[in-house]
Amino acid sequence: MTVLSLPEDPEALLQLGRxxxxxxxxxxLLEARLDAFRPGLAELSLPLGPHLLQxxxxxxxxxxxxxxxxxxxFAGGSVLGPAVTTVGFSxxxxxxxxxxxxxxxxxVVSGGRRLAVVRCDVSAHDEAGRSTLCAVAQGTIATIDRPSS
Structure with a gap:
């Protein structure tokens, strides 16, 4: 297994995440953006255009x-390393x-060697800068084996 490490420099970590x-x-395709990324935290956003509405x-x-x-x-990967995947969430x-x-x-609520439990709030932001909490989620993120190069 190839183990990838994360940079300690905050700007380098954010750049890697991006x-x-x-x-x-x-x-x-969704025009997602990584707005913040540091150990234990990730913030992503995307523009909410008509093609994403029901x-x-x-x-x-x-x-x-x-x-x-x-x-x-991303938050789980910030404590486990970049080779991760979601194994379940609600x-x-x-x-x-x-x-x-x-x-x-x-x-990240709790992180170990191979698993991290993560909580997430999703908010909608309007033109006036107001935000509304729309959803809450919790998931488990796990490391994955990557082939050696």
């Missing part, structure tokens, strides 16, 4: 779920997500 996010084609005019649950899942995986939708941007803040 490179990893850019390598995810789906994340690029028939009632608010964000599709899959978009909200994607943002929570990816933010939790999400509760609290209210419709409407506005200009969706933002997810994920925080």
């Amino acid at each position: 490179e990893l996010l850019a390598a995810q084609v789906f994340s690029s 028939q009632y005019g608010h964000a599709h649950g899959g978009v909200v779920s994607y943002l929570a899942d990816n933010a939790m995986t 999400i509760n939708y609290l209210r419709p997500a409407q506005g200009e941007r969706l933002a997810a803040e994920a925080i």
Whole structure:
């Protein structure tokens, strides 16, 4: 197994995180952005355009779920290393997500050698800068074996 380490410099860590996010084609399609990334925390956001809305005019649950899942995986990876995946999560939708941007803040609750439990809040932000909590999630992130190069 190849073990990848994370940079200790905060700017280098954020840059690595942004490179990893850019390598995810789906994340690029959604125009997701890594806004903050440090040990135990990740903040991701995306613009909430008409192509991401469901028939009632608010964000599709899959978009909200994607943002929570990816933010939790980044937060977990910030303590476990970059070779991680989500092994399970649950999400509760609290209210419709409407506005200009969706933002997810994920925080590691407990981290070990191979698993991290992560909590996440997803909020919608409007043009006036107001935010509304739309969903809460909790997940388990695990390290994965990567082939040696």
